[in-house]
Amino acid sequence: MWAFWHSLRSRVVVLSGLWTLVAVALLAVFLINQYRRSAEQGFHDLQQAQLYTLIAAVSLGPNGRLTGAPNLGDTSFLEAGSGWYWLVKVIAPQAGDVLVSPSLGEARLDAPSLDAVPYEPGFSRSFTILGPRAERVRVIETEVQIGEAGEIALFQLAGNQGEFDAAVGSLARNLTLLLGMFGAGLIGITGAIVIFAMRPLDDIRAALASVQEGKSASIDGTYPVEIQPMVDEMNNLIDNNRKVVERARTQVGNLAHSLKTPIAVLANEAAAGRDVKAELVRAQAAAMHQQVDHYLTRARIAAQSGGTAFRTETGPVLTRLVSVMGKLNRHLTVTLDIDPPMPVFAGEQEDIEEMCGNLLENACKWANSKVHMHVAAGGPDEPSRLTIHVDDDGPGIAPERHDDALKRGLRLDETKPGTGLGLSIVRETAEAYGGTIRLSRSPLGGLRASLDLPKARVA
């Protein structure tokens, strides 16, 4: 729910949807009530008019009998059980004469008592009852003096309430359907507008992912005027971030550079001495060397982990490294083969150079005649990985010491770059990328170092 509410799309669609539902419902209730009221008034006026016509059309003869043939303008009064009836009855101590519409026949309307529905001023009242066929009828009745001798007759006129209700119900249904369709359309249109309006944000997200993967250097493209300033600011931020990382890296490099020369001077000056002080200077110079190397690596890894991701094509970088190692070690055959298609390392060129350069340097140091580097993309199970094997035909390392060789790098005080296997930098750099380094026996007879690293997606 929290995540749902944090979506702008969801917020806009839900709020506009709710408002549309409420508005459409209120509109429907209002319109139906208005119609009902108007229809009721019309029904009442019609019955009133029919009643007056009936009163005018019926008279009392001298013999006390009711006469007249009222035509109320509706054939429903002729159709039996139509729900449209009229009745005129002389009110007399003995049963007076009765005149009824053909539709009522022998049936009578069961009026409620005067206590239940009293006469309104003007001696008329109206009520709804069940008709002869159990249909709902609305009756309007009045008592009128009809005879010259003061005889009074009861006039009843009934209209079919069911027909009225059906007409109002039909309108309510049609109106609800139409308004429902209108509301649904409105919600749909709102959703479509929101999706369309939000599309530039999706484009920005894709562009940022592209920057993150190193496929592009900035957020490219043109965006709506409301969003373009934000994109410009983001591009400035990306650019600034890159400059800060580069500057930090340069500063660390410069610091290391400026420290290494004095360390070399101290170490060399103490190298000739045999006394305790010379030994102390040698040890401290060596410790400083280790610290500089360690923090240089740390700084590089920290700069890489917080910044923008990069892509490095393995082919050109490794070909150059292998060529250089071949030039430096002319007594060795240093070869490289890369499985097609050439895997792209999801990281910085400097880091893959650091890892592979150190592994190649180690291999060349121990090899008798051959060093081979093999780059392979991860199998179907691991499509986002790449593996780099560095093999040599040197003496190798006993399997039980493989872990020790790798562990040494973890503990600074035991790491001796340049004197031991120097795998600490390789291991730390690989781990910063979520990768690993493994040692095993090489098919060439010596040591095999295998680097597992993340592979970039094909652009």
Add this chain to the structure above:
Amino acid sequence: MRILVVEDDADLNRQLCEALKEAGYAVDSSNDGEDAHFLGDTEPYDCVILDIGLPIMDGISVLRRWRADGRIMPVLLLTARDRWNDKVSGIDAGADDYVTKPYHIEEVLARVRALIRRASGHASSELVCGPLVVDTRSSKATVDGKALKLTSHEYRLLSYLAHHRGEVVSRTELTEHLYDQDFDRDSNTVEVFVGRLRKKIGLDLIETVRGLGYRLGGSADGKAD
């Protein structure tokens, strides 16, 4: 053997020069790129130790200009930046090897020896000329296993001839490779050193090629030619 040390840090420069002199090399030094380029372009060095970070002109640029001008002496790069890109750029620019600071002087000496040996086509650190063996690691020479007592100039001359065994080496060439820049050169002293060496070796291994110079004979399998 004559070496050029190019390093802008005065202490490190001094240390390298002292260690190289002690190992029997004639050593010139420079502390900026422009001066180093001029020396490398005009003097015949057997090896150059070149720092990358130099004032006026950086080491890689100096190296590129030397190579572009056809100067092929072996160059050992000194780099404080252990970024592989720097090393690779250095090798691509024409360096023959690199050493990362901070380094042990012994490591630099070993690399220099290997580079000089490689440049003259020798695989071993022991140069064998018949019964004469010149050990470039210890800067010592033996004849039939007996050590020769040589001064540094005598060793330098013998080592240069041994590196170019079978080739005629002129007096001028010898003078250029035996003395550093500041030495008051006199080609007659070469004859004096050759005379002394012949006496100490006791065999007629150093042949005088009239009008051309000297040639060290002897085969690599231990027999005199």
